[in-house]
Amino acid sequence: MVVIVALLSSLLIFSVIPPGNALSLNYYDKTCPDTDLIVTNAVKNAVMKDKTVPAAILRMHFHDCFIRGCDASVLLNSVGKNTAEKDGPPNVSLHAFHVIDDAKKELESLCPGVVSCADILALAARDAVSGGPNWYVPKGRKDGRTSKASETIQMPAPTFNISQLQQSFSQRGLSMDDLVALSGGHTIGFSHCSSFRNRIHNFNSTHDIDPSMHPSFAESLKSICPHNNKVKNAGANMDPSSTTFDNTYYKLILQGKSLFSSDQALLTSPQTKDLVSKFASSQEAFSKAFVKSMIKMSSITGGQEVRKDCKVVN
Structure with a gap:
């Protein structure tokens, strides 16, 4: 592939x-x-x-x-x-x-x-x-x-803090460990500016840029997503190896180079911070945790039929 x-x-x-x-x-x-x-x-x-x-x-x-x-x-x-x-x-x-x-x-x-x-x-x-x-x-x-x-x-929104993330996941029977492991899915893909604009423009009353974000990384994002950006599909890759499923995502969080507030929020709790460090240093540890959490999440069921066409009910 x-x-x-x-x-x-x-x-x-x-x-x-x-x-x-x-x-x-x-x-x-x-x-x-x-x-x-x-x-x-x-x-x-x-x-x-x-x-x-x-x-x-x-x-x-x-x-x-x-x-x-x-x-x-x-x-x-x-x-x-x-x-x-x-x-x-x-x-x-x-x-x-x-x-x-x-x-x-x-x-x-x-x-x-x-x-x-x-x-x-x-x-x-x-x-x-x-x-x-x-x-x-x-x-x-x-x-x-x-x-x-x-x-x-x-x-769960990309702007969520750790408390909001914990509540969202726990409502679905998912733990803080699941939260960190499943967030690793952000190692592939692309994000539009709207999902991280809050971190690079008017972050709060005292900072234009989220202070937890690496300054040079923030500036690179601002050049892609200027304040009055009108480019429909402007955005950034989730990480430099955005087509490879690896543990780069966690390394970027530790460097202050993650895109979403919800990504960087994983460093604001001792439990989730320890897991970020663990997964950043071990691809195998991340892989095992990701699989366990994926199976747990995908086992939340609730349907009633087998559709003949996925777009419409029978």
Whole structure:
């Protein structure tokens, strides 16, 4: 895929299923045995054409799970007077929905009505971190029938402080350890200026720039995102190796070179600061923690059906 350097962690395949979880590693073994392969190929084919797909899919999965659980509600189109999640403010920049649709179309031709869109998205998120850790994805999620843009205000914002982040994650049964590990997804991808503008312009009454940000890094961002910026897609890569899933993100936090307030906030709590340092010094430690937290997050379920088309309810 897009990753040139194969990291040591890519050789590690993890299998962690939360105790008592209803999901299963072999859920489709008899009903649709090629499920994993078909999703993997759909992601690979998409990445060959568009290097932004991995970050897009990973973000899409996160945004799905944080609203009504991992029920693929983020994939539903707005209908009539109902504005769906994908058209809510935090999600308008989501893309690569076609990857899930492509995999679903092939699966429906082989195993009609069997594989949920929620499972496809969870599998695609795993495949999106090629070059990082690999893991076995528990399956058996159902797709939701409700999707409301108004509920997307529940998403943790890039401007959140550590208390707000802790509250947001704990409401979903996720710990501070999960918070730090899952934030590592910011090692890939791109951010628009609007997500970090608060740190480089009029930060507070005494500082124009967030004092926790490295001065030269802040100035480079200001040149990309001037105060009256009108360039629609202006922004910056999440880190210099933005197509490689590695632990660079944590090293940047320690250097004051992270983009979001929510990233730098991880240094404001002793527990999260220790984890940032641990992951910055060990790719393997980060990989293991990320996999554990990804499986935990993606096991938050809540759907009711298996959609025939991921964009509309049955």
